[in-house]
Amino acid sequence: MADDQQLEQELAALLEQEWFEPPEGFRARARITDLSEHEAAERDPVGWWERQAKELDWFEPWTTALDDSEPPFYRWFSGGKLNVSHNCLDRHVAAGLGERVAFHWHGEEGEKRAITYAQLLADVQRCANALKARGIGAGDVVGIYLPMIPEVIVAMLACTRIGAPHNVVFGGFSAESVAERMEFSNASALITVDGARRKGKTAAVKSTVDATMGDLSHLETILVVRHTGEACEMREGRDLWWHDALQAADPDCPAEPLDAEHPLFILYSSGSTAKPKGIQHTTGGYLTGAAWTFRNVFDVRPESDVFWCTADVGWITGHSYIVYGPLANGATSVMFEGAPDYPEKDVWWRLCQEYGVTIFYTAPTAIRTCMKWGAEHPQRHDLSSLRLLGTVGEPINPKAWAWYWRVVGGGRCPVVDTWWQTETGQIMITTLPGAQAAKPGSAGTPLPGIAAEVVDNDGREVQRDVQGLLTLRHPWPGMLRTLYKERDRYLSGYWERFGAPTYFVGDASRQDHDGYFWVIGRVDDVINVSGHRMSTAEVESAIVSHPKVAEAAVIGQSDEDTGQSICAYVTLRGDLEGDQELEVELREHVARRIGKLARPRRIIWASELPKTRSGKIMRRLLQDVAEGRELGDVTTLRDPDVMAQLSRSAEARGDDG
């Protein structure tokens, strides 16, 4: 107990401190220790990005660095040809690094596999040939729905080798979400698994996927990795076991030279309508951005560092900082299949010690959870190998920042708070850890080659310390190129608001007197649950698809643990009355439609929803009720009495977690 008290005091003292300079021991050997890269990039952003692109291996050089003749459809490194898997594997193996470990994979039950660059290259070539044997080639979309097992990396790289854009769906999404995403992207193949493991249990995957794939005629191939031994049916002519297919495949598959602008992947993310957005990234620009930011934001020395990003590969963080950034740099990473509290709440820290992790990257929500579990878990392990810590996904509250710095980093490790999005492809705003001091709660400043500005509703830059809308002012290589098959939505979602080249981020932010950005949160109907983007409209449409529900409105309620949590106001059909049983049923229903992460934390029964005279639901008021605040202006409501009923209902059913 005395220790706890002492820690509390130390944290309180840290919270008094505004700036955290790079610790001397760190700065002494950091890659970048001043702002000269920022300055060089400011003088000539395109030329600066060209220099970074030249760090990659190109089969053919580009003719135009930035083609902005058709804004906002920007093209980077036009005319250039390269291959992502070649850059991530072949060139390292050719440089004699084949025996370097790419991934220390750690399975849920403690299984270990060290996978070298040479092994990855061999598997990737076979997998690429297995896909080719099924008629899959450049431009064909391949869905990937796999847990955190090495095969997911092999599958992604095999796609890049032959130019088949991958469409990875996070393993926590439901089979129905997978089917929907396969349909939207017109996928020709899906790579999945017999079953997945979670905290000592297994769950069938392939058989649940089968039940939803019925009429997807374009989906001609399903490759199935054997993982848990779960029984599954294999449909003749469509389904193949991964290991059979790889074994039968030719071991040599040359990397296809692809245009810099060839689509590399699609990743569906939540927008402000119920339909997820197919965010599309391309080969040359994305890899340039992921590679540079990985090397320099995390100050990586590939020959000696061990990097661990705890995200799932199914999110952009996993794409850029588990797969492409680390591999493009020939780095060694830890890849962990399991949950942070299985078998014990100290498993992350045990693995940090076991693998000598030097750089650790996670989300604020995870830090808050660890904080709740107690400092004794990290303190039980030797974390002296750590030299840099990072966070991503949501603003970090200063208390969690201080805990991370002190308890995990031992006061020795800079903390980089990295702001970016699925759309940006790469980290955009942060501090370069050897060059810039951190301010807990602020992400920092735009990286070299990136220009950000906070503006008012009319697009005029606001004064320092004033909150406004975050924008990005000129194109960067790693930016999304479009939304898959939704060109108009790309234009209206990101560019119409202020006009190209000003990209509308969708976050509120302010820039302080030192030029540091403080990101506040989304300004659209997207909520951020544990750093995961969820669309209120998507959850609403899932709830409304339940036969007993007439109407639903979903809001993000601020939550100590998860940043925001999902709160749903539900109006039932006819005279139906809401009860606990129906609450459970609705949660399950949402889990089936979207995934467990979309289950409302709280359901409030509403005989009616507050609407304006024109019928628009007033979410602001719903937010006030959920968070127990005094109600804002209700005069525009069609029926102001609705609010009294809602407040009673919200009080009657507290948050049951």
Ligand code: WTA
């Ligand atoms: C939020 C995740 C504050 C933000 C890489 C953004 C953050 C959305 C930070 C993108 C951060 C991400 N500080 N907010 N360091 N990082 N966000 O597409 O609202 O899943 O727009 O990408 O997360 O979420 P996405």
